Amino acid sequence: MFGEFNLIDKYFSARQAQRKDVHLTLGDDCAIVKAPDNVRIAISTDTLVAGTHFLPEANPAWVAHKALASNLSDLAAMGATPAWVSMALTLPHIDEAWLEPFCHAFFELANYYNIQLIGGDTTKGPLSITLTVQGFVPQDKVLLRNQAKVGDWVYVTGELGDSKAGLDVILAPEKRQEPFAAELEQRHYLSTPRILAGQALLNLASAAIDISDGLISDLGHILHQSQVGVSLDVNCLPMSKELRQFAPSIQVAQQYALTSGEEYELCFTVPAQNKGTLDSALAHCGTKVTCIGQIRPQGVFELLNNGQKLDWALSGYDHFKEVK
Amino acid sequence: MFGEFNLIDKYFSARQAQRKDVHLTLGDDCAIVKAPDNVRIAISTDTLVAGTHFLPEANPAWVAHKALASNLSDLAAMGATPAWVSMALTLPHIDEAWLEPFCHAFFELANYYNIQLIGGDTTKGPLSITLTVQGFVPQDKVLLRNQAKVGDWVYVTGELGDSKAGLDVILAPEKRQEPFAAELEQRHYLSTPRILAGQALLNLASAAIDISDGLISDLGHILHQSQVGVSLDVNCLPMSKELRQFAPSIQVAQQYALTSGEEYELCFTVPAQNKGTLDSALAHCGTKVTCIGQIRPQGVFELLNNGQKLDWALSGYDHFKEVK
Numbered sequence: 001m002f003g004e005f006n007l008i009d010k011y012f013s014a015r016q017a018q019r020k021d022v023h024l025t026l027g028d029d030c031a032i033v034k035a036p037d038n039v040r041i042a043i044s045t046d047t048l049v050a051g052t053h054f055l056p057e058a059n060p061a062w063v064a065h066k067a068l069a070s071n072l073s074d075l076a077a078m079g080a081t082p083a084w085v086s087m088a089l090t091l092p093h094i095d096e097a098w099l100e101p102f103c104h105a106f107f108e109l110a111n112y113y114n115i116q117l118i119g120g121d122t123t124k125g126p127l128s129i130t131l132t133v134q135g136f137v138p139q140d141k142v143l144l145r146n147q148a149k150v151g152d153w154v155y156v157t158g159e160l161g162d163s164k165a166g167l168d169v170i171l172a173p174e175k176r177q178e179p180f181a182a183e184l185e186q187r188h189y190l191s192t193p194r195i196l197a198g199q200a201l202l203n204l205a206s207a208a209i210d211i212s213d214g215l216i217s218d219l220g221h222i223l224h225q226s227q228v229g230v231s232l233d234v235n236c237l238p239m240s241k242e243l244r245q246f247a248p249s250i251q252v253a254q255q256y257a258l259t260s261g262e263e264y265e266l267c268f269t270v271p272a273q274n275k276g277t278l279d280s281a282l283a284h285c286g287t288k289v290t291c292i293g294q295i296r297p298q299g300v301f302e303l304l305n306n307g308q309k310l311d312w313a314l315s316g317y318d319h320f321k322e323v324k
Numbered sequence: 325m326f327g328e329f330n331l332i333d334k335y336f337s338a339r340q341a342q343r344k345d346v347h348l349t350l351g352d353d354c355a356i357v358k359a360p361d362n363v364r365i366a367i368s369t370d371t372l373v374a375g376t377h378f379l380p381e382a383n384p385a386w387v388a389h390k391a392l393a394s395n396l397s398d399l400a401a402m403g404a405t406p407a408w409v410s411m412a413l414t415l416p417h418i419d420e421a422w423l424e425p426f427c428h429a430f431f432e433l434a435n436y437y438n439i440q441l442i443g444g445d446t447t448k449g450p451l452s453i454t455l456t457v458q459g460f461v462p463q464d465k466v467l468l469r470n471q472a473k474v475g476d477w478v479y480v481t482g483e484l485g486d487s488k489a490g491l492d493v494i495l496a497p498e499k500r501q502e503p504f505a506a507e508l509e510q511r512h513y514l515s516t517p518r519i520l521a522g523q524a525l526l527n528l529a530s531a532a533i534d535i536s537d538g539l540i541s542d543l544g545h546i547l548h549q550s551q552v553g554v555s556l557d558v559n560c561l562p563m564s565k566e567l568r569q570f571a572p573s574i575q576v577a578q579q580y581a582l583t584s585g586e587e588y589e590l591c592f593t594v595p596a597q598n599k600g601t602l603d604s605a606l607a608h609c610g611t612k613v614t615c616i617g618q619i620r621p622q623g624v625f626e627l628l629n630n631g632q633k634l635d636w637a638l639s640g641y642d643h644f645k646e647v648k
Contacts, residue, residue, distance in 0.1 A: 023364060024466070024468070025456035027469075027549070028402070028468060028469055029368060029398040029399075029401035029405065029469075029532075029533060029534055030368040030398050030399060030401070030459075031366070031368070031404045031635050032364050032365070032366055032367075032402070032461065032464075033364065033365050033367065034364045034365065035359050035365065037361040039357065040356050041359065042354035042355070042356055042360045043354055043355045043356075043357065043410060043442060043443060044353060044354040044355070044413070044443060045410040045412050045413040045443055045444050045445050045454075045456065046412070046445050047414055047445045047447045047449075047454070048447075048451075049414055049447050049448070049449030049450070051449065052448050052449045053447070054448060074353040074354050075353075075354060077353035077354070077358070078352070078353050078354045080354065084367070086367060086369040086456050087369070088369050088371040088412070088454040088456075089370055089372070090373055090452060115566070117597060118367060118442065119368060119369055120369050121366060121371045121454070122372050123371045123372075123377070124373070124376050125371075125373030125374075125375065125376045125450065125452060125454075126373070126450040128414060128449060128450075128452065130369075130371070130412040130445070130454040132369065132410050132412075132456040135354075137356065139358075142348070142356055144348070144352060145351075145352050145353075200487070208353075209353060210353055221482050222340050225351075236419065289555055314329045321592060323577050324397055
């Protein structure tokens with residue numbers, strides 16, 4: 001720990017949006033907050049480690065965005081409204097040139113989503129960031145993973161595959177001159193937490209998860225916990241024009257869309273009777289959603305291309321197959 | 325991340341005490357909990373990094389105890405009742421010989437204090453543990469740092485100085501054969517969170533803090549935030565017989581008691597009218613408390629030995645002097 005109090009004052013305390021439900025924040029042994037009486041609290045913790053989740057030389061503003069956005073994405077997947085965040089920041093040394101853009105980006109995103117930093121710890125050690133985010137869900141509603149039913153439609157928000165393609169660009173400097181490179185690299189770091197979409201889905205979706213390990217792998221958790229199967233049409237996968245430019249073939253692009261982790265889009269299932277109202281319910285979010293398949297009985301797992309079954313060996317696929 | 329789900333199942337899910345206010349725990353995007361309507365929530369985050377806060381070869385059971393006890397100590401310093409904890413565990417590789425005793429000790433302490441592990445993240449990287457603990461405080465009562473008044477008496481729980489002496493033993497193998505060595509080494513890792521004492525003090529103390537950086541340094545935060553000074557009698561400092569055996573003189577032992585960090589005892593101030601009821605109010609806790617001084621007007625900082633002022637140059641003292 002190094003001059004912790006000055007560090008907190010300089011970089012953190014001054015930039016806070018102040019929520020009315022935060023009664024005490026940085027500067028005592030604990031923060032003190034109060035949740036509304038009629039809500040439950042959704043809590044998630046995620047760690048980003050330099051060298052594992054981002055390159056140590058990565059843009060600190062992008063690292064801050066990724067750390068908070070990936071946590072907010074967990075709240076989105078429950079339909080929760082963000083409220084409070086705690087930060088544990090471990091740094092090899094005090095580097096103001098790193099901290100300044102890191103904190104600027106962190107509070108820009110935090111203030112946009114009205115989530116307040118209520119406490120944390122700064123320690124000396126290998127660079128890593130652990131955030132614990134908290135949000136509110138209605139007492140009687142929450143998006144779970146185990147309520148998908150046979151016949152429900154499978155949707156995703158946004159576009160898939162860019163994060164993995166962006167990582168390829170980051171790790172292969174010779175690709176950085178390509179016209180799609182800058183866009184894909186940014187998309188690896190700068191995802192958009194689907195908070196509004198998650199809230200709107202509370203009334204419509206039967207199950208939801210955020211895509212952190214890859215569509216196949218994360219949808220696999222819904223299938224496993226709901227004891228169902230799925231049929232996906234790879235021609236329906238939403239993909240960016242940059243991913244299409246990056247990938248040598250449409251099949252490679254589709255495989256990226258199926259397996260790319262750290263997308264932080266939502267994958268969710270919708271009962272047939274709610275399908276008609278989905279677009280209007282999500283209209284205010286500005287978030288594109290795409291139907292990519294349908295829930296089938298347990299044991300069925302089909303990847304279809306114009307009605308033909310594909311037998312691609314994909315990362316996350318093993319986990320999927322275990323469901324059979 | 326490595327086989328996160330199996331890891332969580334094997335080491336974490338099965339050992340849980342189940343609280344009624346935890347509606348969903350490990351295995352979805354977020355945990356879902358509900359606080360009672362009539363409480364506020366106290367939240368604290370602390371990180372332990374291998375090489376900074378403990379030796380990488382330290383007994384994993386002791387590391388787990390230290391990680392949770394130091395966080396619980398922050399709840400104790402607010403008078404909070406423990407409820408939920410999230411764990412971010414970063415490991416260089418899966419080492420079952422390390423994880424097994426770590427988890428055993430973690431849940432032993434967690435279950436004792438009825439605090440439930442509600443979620444977390446396991447990542448690959450340099451060994452570190454970040455915990456976020458949450459507890460409840462009454463709506464209208466909490467122990468703060470900024471309410472000490474001139475004339476209040478200054479108390480500490482337990483005994484002081486052992487943690488620093490224990491660290492000396494750990495770092496100086498030649499001392500490990502001394503009769504006091506094993507006891508001091510354990511006390512460096514195995515503090516007792518003063519949860520019951522903190523709760524009892526809600527009705528009696530004017531200010532409280534837990535001793536993580538050293539008595540002088542942490543009491544300095546109370547003085548600074550309360551805008552007061554202090555007079556301490558070094559002859560009153562509670563010290564163990566092992567510390568007396570370890571230290572070459574009584575003065576060295578007293579200096580250890582004044583500066584030893586990671587003690588996780590409480591330092592608190594009590595208005596004169598509550599002094600008489602303190603012992604009976606704390607009787608059920610089994611926690612010794614000792615009066616070590618009195619709050620003075622801002623600008624006064626006295627270390628006394630039989631009425632004589634001392635002018636020791638101590639770690640944390642500079643911070644103290646800034647108050648003047």
